Amino acid sequence: MKKIINNPADVVTEMLDGMVAAYPQYLRRLSGTNVLVRANAPQPKVALVGGGGSGHEPAHGGFVGKGMLDAAAAGAVFTSPTPDQIFSAIKAVDGGKGVLLVVKNYTGDVLNFDMAAEMAEAEGIKVMKVVVNDDVAVENSTWTSGRRGIAGTLFVHKIAGAKAQAGGTLDEVKAVAEKTIANVRSMGMSISPCTVPESGKPSFELAENEMEIGIGIHGEPGIRRETIKTADEIVDQLLCKILCDNPLKSGDEAAVLVNGLGATPLMELFIANRRISEVLAAKGIRVVKTVAGNFMTSLEMGGFSISVLKLDAELKELLSAPAETPAFVQL
Amino acid sequence: MDAMETVTAAINKNRDFLTELDRSIGDADHGINMARGFNAVMEKLESSPPDSLQQGLKSVAMTLISTVGGASGPLYGTAFLRCSKIAQDKSTVDSELASLMLNEAVNGIKSLGKASAGDKTMVDALEPAAKAFDASYKSGCGLLSCLQSSCKAAREGVEYTKTIAAKKGRASYLGDRSIGHQDPGATSSAIILEAITEYCKKTG
Numbered sequence: 131m132k133k134i135i136n137n138p139a140d141v142v143t144e145m146l147d148g149m150v151a152a153y154p155q156y157l158r159r160l161s162g163t164n165v166l167v168r169a170n171a172p173q174p175k176v177a178l179v180g181g182g183g184s185g186h187e188p189a190h191g192g193f194v195g196k197g198m199l200d201a202a203a204a205g206a207v208f209t210s211p212t213p214d215q216i217f218s219a220i221k222a223v224d225g226g227k228g229v230l231l232v233v234k235n236y237t238g239d240v241l242n243f244d245m246a247a248e249m250a251e252a253e254g255i256k257v258m259k260v261v262v263n264d265d266v267a268v269e270n271s272t273w274t275s276g277r278r279g280i281a282g283t284l285f286v287h288k289i290a291g292a293k294a295q296a297g298g299t300l301d302e303v304k305a306v307a308e309k310t311i312a313n314v315r316s317m318g319m320s321i322s323p324c325t326v327p328e329s330g331k332p333s334f335e336l337a338e339n340e341m342e343i344g345i346g347i348h349g350e351p352g353i354r355r356e357t358i359k360t361a362d363e364i365v366d367q368l369l370c371k372i373l374c375d376n377p378l379k380s381g382d383e384a385a386v387l388v389n390g391l392g393a394t395p396l397m398e399l400f401i402a403n404r405r406i407s408e409v410l411a412a413k414g415i416r417v418v419k420t421v422a423g424n425f426m427t428s429l430e431m432g433g434f435s436i437s438v439l440k441l442d443a444e445l446k447e448l449l450s451a452p453a454e455t456p457a458f459v460q461l
Numbered sequence: 462m463d464a465m466e467t468v469t470a471a472i473n474k475n476r477d478f479l480t481e482l483d484r485s486i487g488d489a490d491h492g493i494n495m496a497r498g499f500n501a502v503m504e505k506l507e508s509s510p511p512d513s514l515q516q517g518l519k520s521v522a523m524t525l526i527s528t529v530g531g532a533s534g535p536l537y538g539t540a541f542l543r544c545s546k547i548a549q550d551k552s553t554v555d556s557e558l559a560s561l562m563l564n565e566a567v568n569g570i571k572s573l574g575k576a577s578a579g580d581k582t583m584v585d586a587l588e589p590a591a592k593a594f595d596a597s598y599k600s601g602c603g604l605l606s607c608l609q610s611s612c613k614a615a616r617e618g619v620e621y622t623k624t625i626a627a628k629k630g631r632a633s634y635l636g637d638r639s640i641g642h643q644d645p646g647a648t649s650s651a652i653i654l655e656a657i658t659e660y661c662k663k664t665g
Contacts, residue, residue, distance in 0.1 A: 183530075206497070208488045209530035237630050238532035241573060245526070245535055268634045275633045328493045329480050346634060348488035353636065 192457030234279025267344030318435030380414025
């Protein structure tokens with residue numbers, strides 16, 4: 131393992147301090163916790179609390195700020211934060227209008243956020259929850275944990291955050307978050323693994339000519355292993371699955387997120403996006419917003435994911451509203 | 462509460478093994494998270510020694526919930542919390558109490574994790590373990606002997622998880638690719654039971 135770290139056990143706490151040192155205008159850290167909250171929290175509006183394991187930087191602390199999250203609880207690397215941490219986040223940002231928890235669909239995250247919600251409700255704080263499950267690589271069924279939440283979560287933070295910032299009620303903010311979840315689909319792939327600092331070993335091994343299709347954001351293997359193809363062929367494969375699951379017709383408007391997993395150069399993300407825009411244009415789908423970069427990473431994993439969000443007038447307006455956070459600024 | 466020392470030692474010893482199992486079908490952190498949690502439990506028990514069995518078990522539960530993270534934290538935390546409720550004002554664990562505790566722990570894990578036997582989770586080790594314990598108890602065996610049967614059943618459960626695809630937890634995203642690998646959660650459950658049994662054997 132070769133990493134620019136100090137003690138592997140300290141990566142989360144040192145990362146959080148560094149993030150706050152870089153962006154004090156947006157963030158502060160709740161003392162004694164691994165929670166980042168808006169510098170001026172609480173605000174007299176519905177608050178959004180997100181979070182999850184660390185290793186996804188800039189997610190989730192990078193989306194704390196005006197128009198997105200009010201707090202993000204950071205767990206250990208790839209491990210959900212604990213209920214007490216999430217509860218501290220809820221208490222710190224509740225401005226009396228209620229709190230919406232934005233949770234990605236993993237057994238651990240759901241359990242810990244649910245326990246935190248119970249603790250908050252016991253103290254009289256109104257809490258609701260949405261669960262993001264945008265990953266089409268995972269087949270859904272009543273008998274499994276369901277689909278994972280991955281990069282499409284960014285759109286949920288942005289859109290629900292804009293609704294809350296505009297003074298929406300807790301019910302309204304939850305409704306628009308659920309509408310976003312219903313309309314966003316994602317799928318990812320990987321060409322190289324990542325190494326959890328405390329484990330010291332790569333999450334899997336891939337031969338020089340291999341790729342994993344249907345990868346998540348925790349270094350876990352994907353749904354299958356294939357021989358690597360060209361950027362255009364990979365994009366076609368991922369988009370095909372995304373559009374099969376959420377068909378967009380000619381004339382529909384969409385937003386696209388091309389998300390790097392940590393070690394993929396922007397050059398390659400843009401090469402992928404060239405093909406994405408070609409394919410969508412050929413289908414008559416109008417892309418009104420494209421975001422390309424590293425937003426929901428998996429440490430130093432090589433690879434990327436594509437997310438496509440089908441827009442209506444409300445989602446489009448909220449998506450284009452201003453946001454000021456460390457990792458997503460829109461004026 | 463001295464039993465927790467044996468459990469913690471066993472978890473620490475198996476830290477890398479559990480993480481390695483999780484690397485195959487999960488996210489390579491189960492051993493790390495469990496070791497962090499149980500070491501925190503030891504610190505907590507040493508810094509504020511509980512004055513009853515019930516309080517001690519509750520302290521174990523709350524520490525696991527606030528330090529392990531992931532799904533394992535709430536699940537193991539709930540198991541110990543259920544044991545704490547069952548303990549009431551008792552000061553020692555006999556076969557009858559152990560049986561109630563084990564069954565309640567399994568119920569707690571199943572209801573919180575919404576998992577059943579055959580989903581490739583800790584339930585596949587713990588549910589057969591509870592059943593084996595009860596069978597031995599009903600046939601008149603002592604605590605140690607009951608625990609030994611439950612360990613044997615737990616290990617068989619761990620072996621069984623190798624043959625099935627995961628339906629719950631992070632390994633479920635792999636579908637049939639998870640077949641052939643033993644479940645890290647079932648394995649840590651068996652390790653905890655074995656450590657408790659070892660403690661019981663040592664102390665008589």
